Structure formats: C-alpha cells, structure tokens
Amino acid sequence: MRAGRNARKRLWRWRSNPLRRHDDVIEAWIVLAAGAVIAVGGTVAGLVTAHTADEVFARQRAERQPVRAVLVTDAPASGPATWGAGTQARATVRWAAPDGRVRTGPTLVDTGSKAGTGVEVWQDGRGRLTNPPTESTEAAVESAVLAIGAAGAVAALTLGAGALARWRLDRRRIDSWGQEWDLVGPRWGHKTG
Structure with a gap:
C-alpha cells in the first residue's frame, strides 16, 4: 500500500487535477526528458x-616498436628527482630507424650507464623516440x-x-502568482499592519 502512495505522489504532475498548471506538465516533461538523456x-x-x-x-x-640503441654519452650517476623516473637520467642514444637511417636523440636510461651500453628504446613508425x-x-x-x-x-x-529550465519555470510561476495577487489582494478589503 505504501509503495502505491509513493508512486502516486511522484506521478502527481501527470494525473488530471484541477490544481495542475500548464507549467507543472512542462516541468514533468523536463524531468522525464532529462532522465532519458542521462540514461541514454x-x-x-x-x-x-x-x-x-x-x-x-x-x-x-x-x-610503437622496441628497438636496441647504444648509449653515445655516459648517463649521470644520479638523475634529477622526477616522478616515476628516480633511478633514470637523460642521455643521448643512437639507433636505427625503420627506414634504415641511423639517428641520435635523448632518452631516459638507468643512472650511471656508460657510453657503448646497449639499451632498449621505443620508436614510432617514423623512427622518432617515444614512450612505451x-x-x-x-x-x-x-x-x-x-x-x-x-x-x-x-x-x-x-x-x-x-x-535552469526548472528555475525559469519557477520564476514564471512566481511572476504569475504576483499578477494574480495584484488582482485579488485589493478585493479582500483590509490590509495588515
């Protein structure tokens, strides 16, 4: 029984009701449309x-493909403390690109590595160094x-x-109530205060 009351309470804007305003129906459609847009x-x-x-x-x-490269310069014994690369330092390496040309460039290698040491680096399809x-x-x-x-x-x-749409509807309702009160209020014949 309680579930039925809650369902009726939630769907009151859809039922025929003499107190239901046009803005209530619009608001109900806005809520339904928003729910559908969010879901779908x-x-x-x-x-x-x-x-x-x-x-x-x-x-x-x-x-991206791994390729063997050779250190051209010694890597510093201790690298700068960067996030995720605390035991690595920047050094220059030489590798063969997919087109066969030999290239050189900087990359991160283990700290203290000596020139001539082989390392694995990653290159893109154009032979440029990249991340794995x-x-x-x-x-x-x-x-x-x-x-x-x-x-x-x-x-x-x-x-x-x-x-935003519901706020605009509320503003419209408040303005409408104010206009109606301006018509009905003086008929009451007395003012408080």
Missing part, C-alpha cells in the same frame, strides 16, 4: 569514449575512467540544463 546519452557517450580510447591505445601498441605503449590492462582501466567521465559530463550538463 550518458550510456552512448561512455561507450563511444571507451571505444575511441581503446582504438587509440591499440594503435599505439601497433605503431600503454599496456592492455592499464589501457582498459584508462578507457573505463574516460568513459565514466564522459557519462558524468553528459549527466552534469543535462542536470544543469534541467535545473
């Missing part, structure tokens, strides 16, 4: 974002986080637009 639009935005991120990470894994591709597990987590963010953005924008 958020799901679609999340799925599209996850799919796009997965494609980007897969392309990185396909394009994102591993599949990490890529799946990042895709999921991006999808949740996209769905959340759709929900936030929709809720904001719905709140």
Whole structure:
C-alpha cells in the first residue's frame, strides 16, 4: 500500500487535477526528458569514449616498436628527482630507424650507464623516440575512467540544463502568482499592519 502512495505522489504532475498548471506538465516533461538523456546519452557517450580510447591505445601498441640503441654519452650517476623516473637520467642514444637511417636523440636510461651500453628504446613508425605503449590492462582501466567521465559530463550538463529550465519555470510561476495577487489582494478589503 505504501509503495502505491509513493508512486502516486511522484506521478502527481501527470494525473488530471484541477490544481495542475500548464507549467507543472512542462516541468514533468523536463524531468522525464532529462532522465532519458542521462540514461541514454550518458550510456552512448561512455561507450563511444571507451571505444575511441581503446582504438587509440591499440594503435599505439601497433605503431610503437622496441628497438636496441647504444648509449653515445655516459648517463649521470644520479638523475634529477622526477616522478616515476628516480633511478633514470637523460642521455643521448643512437639507433636505427625503420627506414634504415641511423639517428641520435635523448632518452631516459638507468643512472650511471656508460657510453657503448646497449639499451632498449621505443620508436614510432617514423623512427622518432617515444614512450612505451600503454599496456592492455592499464589501457582498459584508462578507457573505463574516460568513459565514466564522459557519462558524468553528459549527466552534469543535462542536470544543469534541467535545473535552469526548472528555475525559469519557477520564476514564471512566481511572476504569475504576483499578477494574480495584484488582482485579488485589493478585493479582500483590509490590509495588515
């Protein structure tokens, strides 16, 4: 019995009622439309974002290849304290690009490494040094986080637009009540105060 009352209470704007205003019906449609946009639009935005991120990470894994390089200079004995690279320092390496040309460039290597030491570096399809591709597990987590963010953005924008529309309806109702009071108030014949 209690569930039936709650359902009737939530759906009062849809029922025929002499006190129901046109603005109440508009507000009910706004709430319904916002819920549908959040459910459908958020799901679609999340799925599209996850799919796009997965494609980007897969392309990185396909394009980036490890290659053996040789240190041209000695790596400093201690590198600058950077996040995630505390035991590495920047040094110049030489490697063969996919087109066969020999290239040189800076990269992070283990601190204290001597010139002539072989290291593994990653290059893109053009032979430029790059970071290793994102591993599949990490890529799946990042895709999921991006999808949740996209769905959340759709929900936030929709809720904001719905709140703005409801605020405008409230302003319109208040103005209407003020106009009606201006007509009815003087008929009461006395004023307080």
